[in-house]
Amino acid sequence: MKTFLIPVDFSDVSYTAAQYAVDMATYLHASKLIFYHSFAHRPSDGYDEHTEYKQATHRHLEKMVRKLHIPSFFSPDQFVFVADDSPVKVGVEAIVADHAVSLIVMGIAGLSDIENTLIGRNTMDVAKSGAAPLLIVPRNHGFKPIRKVVYATDLKDVGHITPAASIIRLAGQLGAETHVVHVDPATQGQTPEKILGKQEVLRMLEPLNPEFEVISELKDKASGIFDYVKKHHIDLILMASKNYGFFEKLFHSSVSKKLLNIADVPVVLLKNKPVN
Template sequence: MKTIIITTDFSKTALNAARYAIKMAKAIGVDHIILYHAYDNLTVVTDLPMTDIAPPLVKEQSLSNLEAVQAELEQELGENSGINIQLVTNNFPLLRGIEELAEEWHADLVVAGTTGRSNLEQVLIGSNTVNLASSLKLPFLIIPADADYKPIHKIVFACDLRKVSHSTPVAEIGQWLERLRAKLLVLNVTSEGKRTDSVTVTELHNMHSLLDGFHPEYHYTTSDDIAEEIEDFAEDHDAGLIVTSPKSYGFFERLFRRSVSKQLIKKSDIPLLLLKEKE
């Protein structure tokens, strides 16, 4: 992994996500970080000082705030880290801006925080997170507000057996296991009341044929609150990362309705990595 895009709105949550990402970048040998702010909305929500948000000054102040974040991250990195931080700000819609940066810099990962500091900001940032998760083709790492980076020794791959297929991003899962030197725990959660024999021999065979090469542990459980079950399982097994795909368990299918992913990223302190299924 060479290049990471960290998107920020200068909120405390976004700053924490940037700190988390910089520590991970240092641990896995990233060369280049793009710190990106899209100011397509004239009202810039920030925990850093902005004396004037009149349109002609938005870019200048956005860049100034990016420089402040950069200084903090470079202090975190220390000298001779070998990681270069590039600052980018523009008035593109967030998704478009990230997509263009990803193409230009051949980025490998996008990192963002979960929610902002106010109710309005939670709506805005939540909307951006859902939009990115639904549309980005790159791996997307979502950092909860209170997450603090430490070496990741276990990864939970939360999957729906009925949706495990050759479109599952197996190669990407393997790359993350290798770069983090982590053990894979495969978790399938079935809703209470569903018959366990609905998991067919074929579905089990498909999953094992795809994942057995990683020598994972397989776990099966039932719950009416799938998000809570995934979170509890990850915490009980000291996992440092939850991995899934946006389609699994209906991730990000509805913004303002209760969904598995919305509850998961709202409650959990464990980062969530979304990997796109293969076409």
């Protein structure tokens, strides 16, 4: 992973995500970090001129980075500051296209954050876009070496949906043990379609020799996944960005309303295209 994109709104949540991004970039030896702020929702008073507001935003981005803990071996030319008045989703997509972004890192506080705050809505918009792999960092979460990852799947259309190359590349770069989990209290993964889906996903991820488990005790998919995460000390949850509907349901389930406010595990939405 060479280039990280970090959209921020200068909130505490985005500061946490920015520090996590810097620490992960250090861990993975990334060569470029792009800090981006959209001022599409800037107040009507204060700065009247677009150029003046853009310059002020650049100063705020530079000030933000100075507050982060940056390893001494990062040089100033490894940091890029971008500000514009595009909607965040549009701005992010343009930067991804121009800079070959490997990973987008954004913050989130919980379900209430998704529904009621600007950074929450922006994070979900970028997630839905699938412009590049997106890492969503929970509130107050600090980076630690990632030893175990879990790929959550609904075992539907596995051959088309599973971002196998991205999972293999990311788990390989992290040196992480890989798990695959499917929550299915109704059929326990024993329908012909799901048996074939399991075989296919394990074949696709064979280089990682993943552990596979069907969770059948809990009726709610979100609680099943997060229970597995806690039980097995998982450091990172992986999901397919093309399976956004599955992801969205998890993050809007009744159990997630409680879990997302205490969950201490980041989520990565991966594209089918391999990460850089």
